[in-house]
Amino acid sequence: xxxxxxxxxxxxxxxxxxxxxxxxxxxQALLDRVAAIGVSFEVHGLDPPDHSxxxxxxxxxxxxxxxxxxxxxxxxxxxxVLGHFQEPGLLEIRGCVDIPVVGLGEANLLAALxxxxxxxxxxxDPIFIPWHDRQVRNxxxxxxxxxxxxxxxxxxxxxxxFTDEIAYVRVRDQFVxxxxxxxxxxxxxxxxxxxxxxxLFARECPFVIDGSPIVNGIAVVAKAAEMALxxxxxxxxxxxxxxxxxxxxxxxxxxxxxx
Numbered sequence: 093x094x095x096x097x098x099x100x101x102x103x104x105x106x107x108x109x110x111x112x113x114x115x116x117x118x119x120q121a122l123l124d125r126v127a128a129i130g131v132s133f134e135v136h137g138l139d140p141p142d143h144s145x146x147x148x149x150x151x152x153x154x155x156x157x158x159x160x161x162x163x164x165x166x167x168x169x170x171x172x173v174l175g176h177f178q179e180p181g182l183l184e185i186r187g188c189v190d191i192p193v194v195g196l197g198e199a200n201l202l203a204a205l206x207x208x209x210x211x212x213x214x215x216x217d218p219i220f221i222p223w224h225d226r227q228v229r230n231x232x233x234x235x236x237x238x239x240x241x242x243x244x245x246x247x248x249x250x251x252x253x254f255t256d257e258i259a260y261v262r263v264r265d266q267f268v269x270x271x272x273x274x275x276x277x278x279x280x281x282x283x284x285x286x287x288x289x290x291x292l293f294a295r296e297c298p299f300v301i302d303g304s305p306i307v308n309g310i311a312v313v314a315k316a317a318e319m320a321l322x323x324x325x326x327x328x329x330x331x332x333x334x335x336x337x338x339x340x341x342x343x344x345x346x347x348x349x350x351x
Contacts, residue, residue: 099171101133101317102164104157105287106176109137112247118254119175119291119310126311128318133173136160142176145219154181159349161185161193171317177215177285177309178223186337188345192320192330199316200283200309201233207305208280212238214270215285216245224285238279241270243289250288263292271301283307 103123107115116135123133142153158181161172171192174182179195186193204211213224224240243266252259267289271282282304284290290309293299299306324330331337340348 099131099321100169101131101171101173101321102160102169103133103135103173103175104160105135105137106142106153106157107137107287108139108141108143110139112137112141112251114254115251115288115291119287122291122294122310123314126314131318131321133314133317134169135175145217150178150180154184157181158184158188161189162345162349165189165191171321173313173317175287175313177287178220178227183336184340186331188340188348190330190339192317192324194313194317194320196287196309196313197227197285198231199313200307201228201231203312203316204281204283204307205233205236207307210236210238210278211281211283212271212274212277212279213240213283213285214267214274214289215240215242216250216288218242218244220285238274238277240285241274243267243270247288250292253292260292267293268301271304271306275302275304280304281307284309 105116105119109116116137120133120135123135127133138153138156142149153176157174164172169191171194172185172189174185174193174195177197179197182193182195182198201211215221215224221240221242228234228237245263245266249259250263253263274282282301284293284306287310293306294308294310299308333339
């Protein structure tokens with residue numbers, strides 16, 4: 093096994109570092125628990141956070157996280173995790189840094205393929221259903237995708253479920269209601285599509301509904317980042333520069349940062 097001791101990984105959350113501090117603290121605690129010996133994850137938020145369910149907000153957040161990824165590389169971090177399921181900026185970040193970049197959505201989609209033949213998603217709001225449909229197609233995985241259903245939960249309800257057992261049971265029951273039609277349609281693996289439900293349901297080990305495992309998405313992306321670091325150590329390769337992730341010219345990066 094390659095030695096990854098002393099490696100630092102920037103984990104980019106899309107919530108506010110102060111306004112959603114309890115969430116970030118829980119996320120950090122889970123990452124600390126699952127991290128390999130000698131690997132440290134450091135959670136960073138966004139200000140302003142991703143608080144509007146609209147592509148324009150995703151675009152604005154992408155601008156922020158691209159800058160943060162460049163800063164992470166300059167500051168000596170060894171890898172960068174894009175900890176937002178929709179992964180805005182993933183293509184651009186991989187094209188401008190030379191450290192491993194792992195996306196929460198992509199890592200979980202790929203992991204689901206190894207657990208079962210067909211997978212499905214449960215997201216936190218119906219508005220994201222077409223977003224995830226496009227995301228799955230863009231990753232080339234539509235043939236094994238059953239579909240996406242959605243909870244209708246606001247942020248306070250989710251946050252309450254972390255500390256209130258009655259609220260947790262209520263959210264869990266709603267999640268199961270959304271999962272069962274997907275299983276009936278052929279899904280063998282279920283991915284909670286978002287950091288909030290992933291973190292909330294990480295308490296259940298294992299979490300299985302009617303024989304279908306519910307992916308622990310935070311653990312998956314953490315281990316994917318560690319694997320990327322080990323492979324870089326072994327192979328000296330981070331990403332293909334042939335086409336999709338061709339490296340941006342230094343002038344292009346300077347212009348981006350300047351404007």
